[in-house]
Amino acid sequence: MSGGVIGTLGIVVLLVLLLARVPVAFAMFLVGFLGIWALNGWNAAMGLLGSETFTLASNPELVVIPLFILMGNVASASGMSRKLYDAAYAMIGQVRGGLASATVIGCGGFAALSGSSVASALTMGKVSLGEMDRFGYDDRLSTGVIAAGGTLGILIPPSTGFVIYAILTEQSIGRLFLAGVLPGLLLLAAFVLTITLLCWRRPELGPPGPSTTAAEKLRSILGAGPILVVVLVTIGGIYGGFFSPVEAAGVGAGMVVVYGFATGTLGLQAFWQASRESIVTTATVMLILIAAHVLNPFIALSQIPASVGAFLTALDLPPTATLLLILAVYMVLGCFLEGFAMLVLTLPIFFPVILQLGIDPIWFGVLVVLTLEMGLISPPVGLNVFIVKSVAPQVPLGRIFRGVLPFWFAMLVTLAILVAFPAISLILPTTMFG
Template sequence: MSSEIIGALGILALLLLMVLRIPVAFAIAVVGLVGITILDSSTSAMSVLASESFTLASNADLIVVPLFILMGNIATETGMSRKLYDAAYALIGSVRGGLASATVIGCAGFAALCGSSVASALTMGKVSLAEMRRFNYSPKLSAGAVAAGGTLGILIPPSTGFVIYAILTEQSIGRLFLAGVLPGILLCVLFIAWIFVQSYLKPESAPAGPKTTWREKGDGLLGAVPILMIILLTIGGIYTGIFSPVEAAAVGAGLAIVFGMAMRKLSLKATWRAAQSTLTTTSTVMIILIAAHLLNPFLALSHIPQNLGHFLTGLDVSPILILCLILACYVVLGCFLEGFSMLVLTMPIFFPVISSLGFDPIWFGVVVVLALEMGLISPPVGINVFIVKSVAPDIRLQDIFSGIIPFWLVMILAMVLLVAFPQIALILPDTMMN
């Protein structure tokens, strides 16, 4: 049996294990270890397991993961995350669609603290869905705004998606973080634009909220100052070169703790909950990364990535068409696989092709993460959809999926803009480096 056939059988086995709901990390690790054993030897497989586990565990760049996650968890425990929504609510809640737009803005701001789409959707869903229900917003629009807004968590830095992509492809975490800023803002603006278009076409779906005085607007902004300061210092510090990503994560986590203590909202119990959640999430990310580094050698031994790369680059078609085919694969896979699973499964295959075609790897990372975002609201998996359902069980699942379709199409538009104008993603990292 040829190595290519063994590699293809390994990929099929991996997909089958995922369909059977085997934890992603374990499924990847088993296929990687068995594959290396078959194509090389059990000694080699055990050697790769030991060496890769140690190498990843001692990688100082990965400290950004627990630190940024801790920062987001502290913000959640101390109620700082709600302050973002309250500020946006005070500023634009009185216009048609304003409450839904405030939800998207709140998700974007919280994404800049925690880097988690699920956490963003869950936190903002608890805060905003009740308010939109109180003012008779369409369940489809309100649920769609929360589910779609939550996806910003893995595009706006700090992003665990960017960290995993950087480790898998040996790219700069700092450059990826900066590359995600403008696309994240662009997507946020496009979401808000659609909300206002819908509120104009169907005024009954997005009534105006209560009027707020200038004093209330000022109080709302004042309450959001701590979070805005943390965001500006961490992202601004990376951009200006004052901080490395690891140092920025440490500064952000430290400031979140200081502000929490200053507001007298950070009790020992809250600190313990934040630490537990941080440990759980970090462990999950590390196990997936270790498993990915077992799968990569297996695929390399099978020669599938090399053969696929030679085939695609040998086609007499435009590189843009090949890129579109790859992105179409991500859109389809997003209907069935979780985002990190897609990254681990596809990067060893697609990244060499993208590199050989001359596409910028930082820009490609942003486009891929945007594709992963789409998977978060794509049926039938769409994890953000089920997060919203858990927060608002009275909203029918079909209404949630119906509500996210326009936002999904908006994400397609954002992807087209990124492909047409790569500088949207590259201008900040290129400015920083130059």
Template sequence: MHPAAIGFIGLAVFFALLILRMPVAMAMLISGFGGIAAINGLPAAYATLSAETFEIASFLELSVVPLFVFMGNLAGLSGMSRDLYDAAYAWVGHRRGGLAAATITACAGFAALSGSSFASAVTMGRVALPEMRRFNYHDGLATGCVAAGGTLGYLIPPSSGFVIYAILTEQSIGKLFIAGVLPGILLTGLFLLTIAILTRIKPELGPAGPKADLVEKLTTLRRAATIIGIVGVTIGGIYGGIMTPVEASGVGAFLTLVVAALRRSLNRESVKVVVLHTLRTTALTFMILIGAHVFIPFMALSRIPGTLVIWLTHLDMGPVGILVVVLATYVILGTFLEGIAMLVLTLPVVFPVILELGYSPIWFGVIVVIVLEMGLISPPVGVNVFVVKGVAPDVPLNTIFKGIWPFWLAMLLCLALLVAFPQIALFLPNSMF
């Protein structure tokens, strides 16, 4: 049988296993292993499985995943995430939509500490939703800003999305982290602008809260200085060339552990919860990467990616037209595929096209991560929407989805700006490296 035919059969098996609710890592392992065995024989399939498993398990750069996840879990446990929210609320909570703006700001700060969209959505949801409801915020705006703000964990470094992209495309994790800084600030600003526009059109969506005096503002800012300082040390260390991403993740995790110990937040039960959650997230990430590194060689052997590269690059659309087609495909896939699954499934096909067209792989990594963020709040999957639903079970899903659309459009605008002005993403990595 022709390798391309085997490749299409393997893709069909992969999607069938996903429909049967098999975890994406195992679906990639089974279809990839079977495809390699069908094309090159069983010994080659066993060799690929063993070699890729060992390579992923011993890859030093991947140690940033457990360390940053551990750091984010400790930040939530020790109350640093609440401190950040309280400070943001004290400074802007007295304005219309101020609590929603505080939530977005706190999500951005927590994303810079945890690198996880789910952790940001859960933590900020538990902290912010009760406060917004107390001040009669509309459920759509309240849940929408938590779901959208949580997605910033995929873009603002340290981002798990950048780590996965870097491993799959063999790019620099440090460059991708730095490239995400300005787009992360831009998207946060667009979210804040969205809230301002919504509450100006309909003030009842986000009534103003009580005004804090200067003493209270300075007090909350002093309490939040710990988390701000840790973020500054980790991200500043990478930007200044003092630390590698791996070293920065270790320093950040250690500092967060020290703060949690000084705040007497650590006991046997809490440490057990933090460690188990970190292990669960790390194991899931590693399994997905192992599955991807078995599935990707199968795709290469099938010759489907190479054929697609030749076909796309010969289309009479120009590089920009092909890029728009690729991004539109990602947006559509994001409506029913989870972000990491989308990366590992599409990058072996799409990435060679991007390189052939002459686009920067670092810039493309940033815009791909933004499209992944859009998928996190896109119906019908919208993982972050279901995370917020778990925090606010009495809010109908329809209300939450209605609340996220203005933020989804803000993401689309951010994507368009980055396509039009690539230097937004490339200025910092080009000036550093």
């Protein structure tokens, strides 16, 4: 069989394994190893398995993953996420839909600490869902806003999605982090606007919450002050050139740990549990990355990227039309595949085409991560929807999916804006790196 046929069979087998819920890393290891064995022989497959594992695991840039994950887990364990929500709640909770908007803002703030959409949805779900239920919020809005707000975790830096994209495409993690700041804020604003419009049209969806005094507002804002300081120091330090992403991750993790112990909000048992969770999550991400570096050479050897590039070139479409076609493919795949699996499966195929078309790889990274976010709330897989379902088991799954629909369209509008105006994504990394 030719390389193209073997490559196509490998991708089909990989898709079948993923749809059968085989863990992403194991599915990629199996297909990549067997594919290289079929194309280049047993010795090549074994040699690649050993060399890629060591090379990737010894990459110092990957230290950002456990450090940022630890920062998010410690922030959650020490109650910092609750203080974020309380500050937003005090400021805007008294308007229609205010508790839902406070949830989105809390998700955005926690995203700047955790870099994980699942952690953001789970944490803010536990913090805010009871409050919205208590004040009579429609369960479609309350669950939908948590599922959608949680997606900010892989767009607002630090983002695990950006780290994986950077490793797979050999791009700068720092540039990608900065490129995600303004798009993340734009998406957060789009979510708040969506809530406002929904509650203006149907006031019963989000009744106003209790009013707070000026003293209560000030106290809540001061309570969230340490979190804002951590975010400003880490992201601002990267932008100002004071820290590399790895150093910023270490400083941020150290700050939240010191704050937790100094204020007595973090005990040894909670710190141990947060550390264990960080190790498990890091191991999962590292397995996926190592498996990707076994799968990618197989896809390259099969000549599938070259074939796809030739096909897209033969269509003679303008670069923007080709970009839109690729993003449409991501949206469709997002209905069935987990985000990291999509990155690993598609980037070896699409990224060479993007470079050939002269499309900025940092801008493309932001667009891809945003489409991955859309997949997190797209049926039938919609990982964040199932996370919210675990927090709110009494709400039918269908109602949660209906609740996220307006936010999915808000993400689509945001994606269109970012496609039309690349400078939104590129202005910060450009001003930093020149």
